[in-house]
Amino acid sequence: MTAPTDNLRINGERLWDSLMEMAKIGPGIAGGNNRQTLTDSDAEGRSLFQTWCEAAGMTLGVDKMGTMFATRPGTDPNALPVYVGSHLDTQPTGGKYDGVLGVLSALEVVRSMNDLGIRTKHPIVVTNWTNEEGARFAPAMLASGVFAGALTLDYAYERRDPEGKTFGDELKRIGWVGDEEVGARKMHAYFEYHIEQGPILEAEAKQIGVVTHCQGLWWLEVTLTGREAHTGSTPMNLRVNAGLAMARILEMVQTVAMESQPGAVGGVGQMFFTPNSRNVLPGKVVFSIDIRSPDQAKLDGMRARIETEAAEIAATLGVGCSIEAVGHFDPVTFDPVLVSRVRDAAERLGYSHMNIISGAGHDACWAAKVAPATMIMCPCVGGLSHNEAEEISPEWAAAGADVLFHAVLETAEIAG
Numbered sequence: 059m060t061a062p063t064d065n066l067r068i069n070g071e072r073l074w075d076s077l078m079e080m081a082k083i084g085p086g087i088a089g090g091n092n093r094q095t096l097t098d099s100d101a102e103g104r105s106l107f108q109t110w111c112e113a114a115g116m117t118l119g120v121d122k123m124g125t126m127f128a129t130r131p132g133t134d135p136n137a138l139p140v141y142v143g144s145h146l147d148t149q150p151t152g153g154k155y156d157g158v159l160g161v162l163s164a165l166e167v168v169r170s171m172n173d174l175g176i177r178t179k180h181p182i183v184v185t186n187w188t189n190e191e192g193a194r195f196a197p198a199m200l201a202s203g204v205f206a207g208a209l210t211l212d213y214a215y216e217r218r219d220p221e222g223k224t225f226g227d228e229l230k231r232i233g234w235v236g237d238e239e240v241g242a243r244k245m246h247a248y249f250e251y252h253i254e255q256g257p258i259l260e261a262e263a264k265q266i267g268v269v270t271h272c273q274g275l276w277w278l279e280v281t282l283t284g285r286e287a288h289t290g291s292t293p294m295n296l297r298v299n300a301g302l303a304m305a306r307i308l309e310m311v312q313t314v315a316m317e318s319q320p321g322a323v324g325g326v327g328q329m330f331f332t333p334n335s336r337n338v339l340p341g342k343v344v345f346s347i348d349i350r351s352p353d354q355a356k357l358d359g360m361r362a363r364i365e366t367e368a369a370e371i372a373a374t375l376g377v378g379c380s381i382e383a384v385g386h387f388d389p390v391t392f393d394p395v396l397v398s399r400v401r402d403a404a405e406r407l408g409y410s411h412m413n414i415i416s417g418a419g420h421d422a423c424w425a426a427k428v429a430p431a432t433m434i435m436c437p438c439v440g441g442l443s444h445n446e447a448e449e450i451s452p453e454w455a456a457a458g459a460d461v462l463f464h465a466v467l468e469t470a471e472i473a474g
């Protein structure tokens with residue numbers, strides 16, 4: 059298997075034009091996009107993508123989750139395809155690049171292969187996963203989750219949006235219920251190119267993030283029970299202060315995260331005080347803890363330590379404490395062979411690069427359950443994402459797509 063030569067590049071201008079063309083569909087209110095899954099805008103975006111894929115000589119398959127698979131045949135009829143993709147759906151106030159960059163760069167890889175007359179042994183399948191964002195129908199990464207066997211089709215179809223409409227009905231309404239069984243396809247490998255959605259690459263002035271892991275996470279919901287009492291007339295030694303317990307636990311979560319470096323994060327993003335009145339000590343505090351690490355043992359160790367120490371902190375104050383796990387993802391270690399192929403490609407093309415861990419979830423994290431998988435990242439301005447002001451430069455977009463091109467060609471094996 060030989061590596062592609064360093065003069066092989068995608069067409070950065072065409073990639074950028076396609077990004078801008080897609081961004082016209084489902085415009086936001088501040089320069090970004092509102093192309094939420096299974097809306098009329100999503101349907102329009104899908105049609106445009108289908109037109110482009112067919113014009114590039116690919117054949118479209120659609121599964122029962124509405125995920126789109128556009129195939130460019132390989133020379134070996136028995137070779138499993140190399141999948142390359144991401145998602146075209148956006149947040150309600152989303153950017154033009156989150157997900158879209160990955161899908162349209164995959165398309166650009168095929169267009170460039172056509173231009174250069176390159177055939178590969180393995181087929182290439184450009185993929186648009188349905189409902190990655192989970193903004194309209196929770197949870198996120200719904201279609202890839204069903205594909206990987208982590209969620210069932212029935213569960214997915216029953217998800218409801220805030221208006222009470224179900225995923226299944228809306229998928230039917232926009233006309234994208236395919237006939238393929240979800241997860242029936244077998245992958246030789248899966249690649250996903252995505253904006254970083256964080257500030258590291260830009261701060262380090264690197265063009266390419268070589269993604270080695272995806273953070274695992276636990277969401278813990280803590281309920282503290284104190285005693286409601288007047289903040290003025292209750293002496294300090296007679297208080298059962300659930301709010302104070304929460305503050306000390308929050309500080310402890312910070313310490314646990316700091317002592318679990320490298321790669322770990324932890325924090326509290328949501329809290330509810332009852333009765334939430336200025337002059338009443340809270341009788342009840344419910345809050346969420348979000349902890350993440352790329353290392354399974356470390357992640358579980360953080361959880362165990364937080365549960366033990368939270369109980370101790372509460373007990374010292376006479377406060378009741380119960381903790382429930384309400385969300386979890388295992389950390390993902392991406393395929394080492396594909397990861398080094400991405401790193402080698404960046405090196406060969408002369409792009410600066412560094413290893414990076416994905417802090418957010420992606421379809422690649424589910425794909426990694428069923429196939430060798432990895433991701434490539436490019437910087438985004440200010441680390442801003444899930445925001446209409448999300449921005450990248452055409453040069454950043456093209457550099458990552460060049461790396462994707464090389465890594466895909468090497469994996470799909472250039473024929474003849």
Ligand SMILES: [Zn+2]
Pocket residue numbers: 145156157190252
């Ligand atoms: Zn995304």
